[in-house]
Amino acid sequence: MTVAFELDGQSFTALNGGPMFKFNEAISLQINCETQEEVDDYWEKPSSGGDKDAQQCGWLKDRYGVSWQVVPAVLIDMLNDPDTERAQRSMAAMVQIKKIDIGQLKRAYAG
Numbered sequence: 001m002t003v004a005f006e007l008d009g010q011s012f013t014a015l016n017g018g019p020m021f022k023f024n025e026a027i028s029l030q031i032n033c034e035t036q037e038e039v040d041d042y043w044e045k046p047s048s049g050g051d052k053d054a055q056q057c058g059w060l061k062d063r064y065g066v067s068w069q070v071v072p073a074v075l076i077d078m079l080n081d082p083d084t085e086r087a088q089r090s091m092a093a094m095v096q097i098k099k100i101d102i103g104q105l106k107r108a109y110a111g
Contacts, residue, residue, distance in 0.1 A: 028059065028067035035072075036102045042070045045101045055098040072102050078109045086111070 005014050007029070031042045047055065049063035058070050078090035086109050093108035094100070 001094060023065035023067070025059075025067050028069050030069040030071055031071060033072045037070055039070055039100050057094050057097070058100040060098075070100060072105075072109065073101055074102055075100060075105060081109075 002013055006009065006012070022031050033039045034044060043093050045059065046062040046068045047060045048064075051061040051065070054061040054067070058075070060070070063067060075090070075094065079087055079094075081087045081090070089108045089111060090105055093105050097104065
C-alpha cells in the first residue's frame with residue numbers, strides 16, 4: 001500500500017489510497033533550477049509521454065498524470081521584486097509560455 005522513494009536526495013512516501021483517488025493538480029512536485037539548461041533537461045524528461053495540453057507556465061504532467069513545476073530561481077526573484085511593474089511584466093510573460101524561457105522572462109522583466 002505504500003512506497004518510499006528518493007528524488008535528488010529528498011525522501012518521499014506515497015500511499016495507494018485506492019482507485020477513487022486520481023492524480024490531479026492539487027498536488028505537484030517542484031523542480032528548482034538555476035540555468036536554462038537545467039530547465040530544458042528537467043522539462044524534457046517528465047514531459048515525455050505526458051499530456052501536452054497540460055503544459056503551461058512551467059507546469060507539465062508526466063505520463064502517469066503527475067503534475068510537475070519546473071521553476072528557475074530567477075523567476076521567483078522576479079515575481080517577488082518589490083518593483084511591482086517589473087514583477088507584473090514577468091508574470092505576464094510567464095503565463096504566455098509553456099516551458100519557462102529565462103531569456104524571455106528577463107527581457108520582459110527589464111521592460
